[in-house]
Amino acid sequence: MNVGISYKRAAKRGDATSTRQDNGKPAAASIKSRRTGFRTRPLVGNPVQTRRTVDEVHESIDMSPVVTAFVDTPQFQRLRHIKQLGTAEYVYMNCGHTRFEHSLGVAYLARKMCQRIRDKQPQLPCTARDQLCVELAGLLHDIGHGPYSHIYEGFLTTEHPLYLQEHPELQSFYEDLPEVNLKTWKHEEVSLRMIDAALAHMGLAVDLDHLDEPLQQIDDGIDAESMRVFQYGLSDDEAILTSRDLVFVKECIYGGPLGPVYEATRYQNHPTGRTLVGRGREKEWMYDIVSNGYSGLDVDKMDYFARDQRRAFGTSGEVATQMIEDCFVGWGTCPKPNKCSRCRSGDNPTQRHLMICYGEKLEKSAINFFKERLNLHEKIYRHKTVQAATYMVQDIFSLADPYLPISTKPKFGKPGQNNNLGQPKSEHDGLPLSLAVLDIRAFERLNDSVIDLIESKEDIAELAPAQAVIRRLRSRDLYKCKGCLPISLMDPRDQELWNLTTAQIKNDLLSIPGEHDNGTDTPLVLCAEDFIVEKCGIHHGSKSANPLQFMRFIQKRDEFALNQPWDSLPLAVEYNAKK
Amino acid sequence: MGKKQASHSHFLASLFHVRLEANLPSTFESNSIRVFSRNKAKDDLLEHIFLSWTKNRDVIMTAGPPDRCHPPEPQAPVALSQEDGDMDDEDEDSEYGYLNNDLFGHAGDYNNNPGIEEDDASVDLGQGGDEDPLRAAGVAGNNVPSPSALISPERSRLKRR
Numbered sequence: 001m002n003v004g005i006s007y008k009r010a011a012k013r014g015d016a017t018s019t020r021q022d023n024g025k026p027a028a029a030s031i032k033s034r035r036t037g038f039r040t041r042p043l044v045g046n047p048v049q050t051r052r053t054v055d056e057v058h059e060s061i062d063m064s065p066v067v068t069a070f071v072d073t074p075q076f077q078r079l080r081h082i083k084q085l086g087t088a089e090y091v092y093m094n095c096g097h098t099r100f101e102h103s104l105g106v107a108y109l110a111r112k113m114c115q116r117i118r119d120k121q122p123q124l125p126c127t128a129r130d131q132l133c134v135e136l137a138g139l140l141h142d143i144g145h146g147p148y149s150h151i152y153e154g155f156l157t158t159e160h161p162l163y164l165q166e167h168p169e170l171q172s173f174y175e176d177l178p179e180v181n182l183k184t185w186k187h188e189e190v191s192l193r194m195i196d197a198a199l200a201h202m203g204l205a206v207d208l209d210h211l212d213e214p215l216q217q218i219d220d221g222i223d224a225e226s227m228r229v230f231q232y233g234l235s236d237d238e239a240i241l242t243s244r245d246l247v248f249v250k251e252c253i254y255g256g257p258l259g260p261v262y263e264a265t266r267y268q269n270h271p272t273g274r275t276l277v278g279r280g281r282e283k284e285w286m287y288d289i290v291s292n293g294y295s296g297l298d299v300d301k302m303d304y305f306a307r308d309q310r311r312a313f314g315t316s317g318e319v320a321t322q323m324i325e326d327c328f329v330g331w332g333t334c335p336k337p338n339k340c341s342r343c344r345s346g347d348n349p350t351q352r353h354l355m356i357c358y359g360e361k362l363e364k365s366a367i368n369f370f371k372e373r374l375n376l377h378e379k380i381y382r383h384k385t386v387q388a389a390t391y392m393v394q395d396i397f398s399l400a401d402p403y404l405p406i407s408t409k410p411k412f413g414k415p416g417q418n419n420n421l422g423q424p425k426s427e428h429d430g431l432p433l434s435l436a437v438l439d440i441r442a443f444e445r446l447n448d449s450v451i452d453l454i455e456s457k458e459d460i461a462e463l464a465p466a467q468a469v470i471r472r473l474r475s476r477d478l479y480k481c482k483g484c485l486p487i488s489l490m491d492p493r494d495q496e497l498w499n500l501t502t503a504q505i506k507n508d509l510l511s512i513p514g515e516h517d518n519g520t521d522t523p524l525v526l527c528a529e530d531f532i533v534e535k536c537g538i539h540h541g542s543k544s545a546n547p548l549q550f551m552r553f554i555q556k557r558d559e560f561a562l563n564q565p566w567d568s569l570p571l572a573v574e575y576n577a578k579k
Numbered sequence: 580m581g582k583k584q585a586s587h588s589h590f591l592a593s594l595f596h597v598r599l600e601a602n603l604p605s606t607f608e609s610n611s612i613r614v615f616s617r618n619k620a621k622d623d624l625l626e627h628i629f630l631s632w633t634k635n636r637d638v639i640m641t642a643g644p645p646d647r648c649h650p651p652e653p654q655a656p657v658a659l660s661q662e663d664g665d666m667d668d669e670d671e672d673s674e675y676g677y678l679n680n681d682l683f684g685h686a687g688d689y690n691n692n693p694g695i696e697e698d699d700a701s702v703d704l705g706q707g708g709d710e711d712p713l714r715a716a717g718v719a720g721n722n723v724p725s726p727s728a729l730i731s732p733e734r735s736r737l738k739r740r
Contacts (some may be wrong), residue, residue: 022616089719154675163682190673220715267595272642360707371604374609378609384613384615387615388614388615390659391615395617412698452663457681477619478624479615479616479617480615480616480619481613481614481615481616482614482615482616482625482626482629483614483620483625483626483630483633484611484612484613484614485611485612485613485629485633486610486611487610487611487612487666488606489608489610490606490607493636497612497636498610498612502731505612506630508632509625509628509629512628512632512635514628514631524621525618526621526625526628528616529615529617530616530618530621530625531614531615531617531621531625532614532617533612533614533616534612534614534615535610535611535612536608536610536611536612536613537608537610538608539607539608539609540604540607540608540689542607543608544605544606544607544608545607547607
């Protein structure tokens with residue numbers, strides 16, 4: 001069935017208005033669609049006409065027209081101003097790379113892994129459109145990051161609630177404001193709403209009532225039917241992106257059904273909220289490529305391990321090429337049936353999934369991969385000085401929060417356009433930093449420059465404490481790590497310590513009389529706001545468990561059976577079962 | 580012949596198994612409790628109180644960080660003094676990651692941790708804080724001891740922390 005009107009035919013028929021892009025080349029003609037009534041322009045492209053960029057890890061990355069369309073939205077461009085590693089550049093000066101580069105790298109690897117599997121297992125039902133969706137999931141998986149990446153997340157979920165507990169007098173500032181449900185909130189949720197905002201910028205939207213039709217045209221912009229795979233020989237049905245495809249992209253990013261995202265909307269009872277509707281069982285392995293909920297071995301980590309290592313240490317840092325070249329799709333018993341949405345829903349009584357598996361010869365490479373994770377956390381992400389700078393940025397956010405309203409007026413969208421899908425429209429002129437996630441119009445204004453914004457507001461006296469911390473940060477007068485106690489969980493006494501909360505440890509420390517003779521008459525007394533207690537837990541990706549036990553390996557003798565239809569693929573073995 | 584082949588493959592399998600096992604850490608976590616000072620004027624005070632807390636908790640201070648591959652043997656508690664705890668001076672370089680030897684191309688090699696070697700060297704000096712460092716390092720005559728040999732065990736331990 002031909003869905004709607006082909007964009008090429010529409011382009012011939014409509015009243016074209018020529019415009020020019022910023023680069024001087026003539027833009028694609030904008031036409032008024034008879035079907036939708038909006039002025040739309042088609043994406044143009046073919047397999048050899050792609051945008052190419054140079055990347056330090058992957059050397060060269062090609063972007064298809066649809067990928068380019070997403071990259072060119074202000075929501076995605078915002079990632080250029082969000083550092084991948086937050087404050088790591090205070091220790092490793094080259095670690096100033098951004099989420100923008102990482103996102104392009106993940107998109108590249110996602111497409112590469114998908115292509116590799118299609119080449120090796122042509123019997124698998126994986127189409128070019130599926131591949132494009134996985135690539136889009138890689139591209140957009142981090143679009144919801146806030147200023148300084150995970151620092152904002154930590155501020156929102158941990159530091160700011162703690163700060164409010166220690167300063168109850170500030171509660172009045174937040175009385176009339178909506179609340180973030182921190183129990184269920186995660187940054188991927190913002191990613192999904194940012195995707196909606198990016199689509200809206202293109203004049204498009206996901207229509208959950210018509211999942212198998214092209215994206216809904218809601219405004220002037222890109223023609224919905226030109227959001228497609230540009231490959232010769234594909235019919236419109238096979239090529240045009242549908243609403244289901246974008247739901248699939250979102251599910252890949254969110255790592256499960258989209259229920260919590262659509263709470264309090266008209267879609268709260270939609271099947272999308274309860275089960276995975278993007279792709280069926282024969283394609284469920286595609287969910288593991290960008291965000292592997294079982295083992296954690298996915299292209300996201302492959303990219304940032306290589307990129308961060310290369311930036312921090314200069315000499316090393318290569319993508320785990322072998323893990324991409326030698327991955328397969330096979331059946332495997334569910335490694336986490338208690339957390340798996342499909343196993344829990346009862347749809348999968350055998351608890352077997354089609355999943356990404358690896359040849360058994362890759363066990364050692366997999367071990368090294370997870371060791372690399374721990375190594376990077378020790379040396380970069382949880383480095384004591386990086387953490388010290390992190391706490392400073394979070395303190396700046398906490399101190400400035402009540403006094404720095406972030407405007408909720410649309411910055412990128414058109415006037416009157418509500419990109420705030422799924423959330424009540426804010427009645428306030430602005431929201432504090434800690435609540436900006438509730439209104440996507442406020443959130444898309446945020447990037448690392450928020451520190452500059454706080455610094456520039458010299459007329460607001462209440463911001464002086466935050467500005468004082470900024471001055472310390474600017475002169476690298478960082479907080480100091482003044483004690484570190486390694487914990488061995490094999491020791492019961494250490495285990496007992498580890499079970500304490502940071503608040504309990506803090507109270508313990510405050511109860512110790514510690515007057516210190518500093519040569520003056522006034523003795524020093526430690527106060528709660530003088531220090532931060534951190535429980536630094538670093539692991540191989542699965543806390544105390546061996547991450548390999550969540551992977552599945554194809555035995556050498558079964559590799560011949562990989563070229564079978566999806567329902568006849570071999571059963572991969574567990575790591576421990578081999579021993 | 581068949582028996583010989585089977586024996587050979589068994590040998591290879593066991594060799595592979597041993598190598599794989601040796602590559603696996605015995606524990607998959609590396610945890611620590613850290614304190615950060617916001618107030619420069621109270622840096623030393625916080626350090627002092629944290630050390631007191633660890634002693635009060637009867638925590639055995641081991642000579643190095645928990646080794647993920649080979650957990651350290653418990654050792655006798657070691658008294659840590661305020662004088663030994665001057666972390667600022669000791670740690671200034673390591674804040675830039677230089678002491679991790681990362682800038683010399685060993686970052687990818689998980690087992691290459693010069694920090695552990697340094698600690699091992701200091702442990703070899705014995706636990707006697709008052710001992711002559713030159714004698715402790717086994718240095719005689721005009722031989723110049725290595726810098727790590729001159730670091731007292733307690734000082735080296737604090738540096739690691």
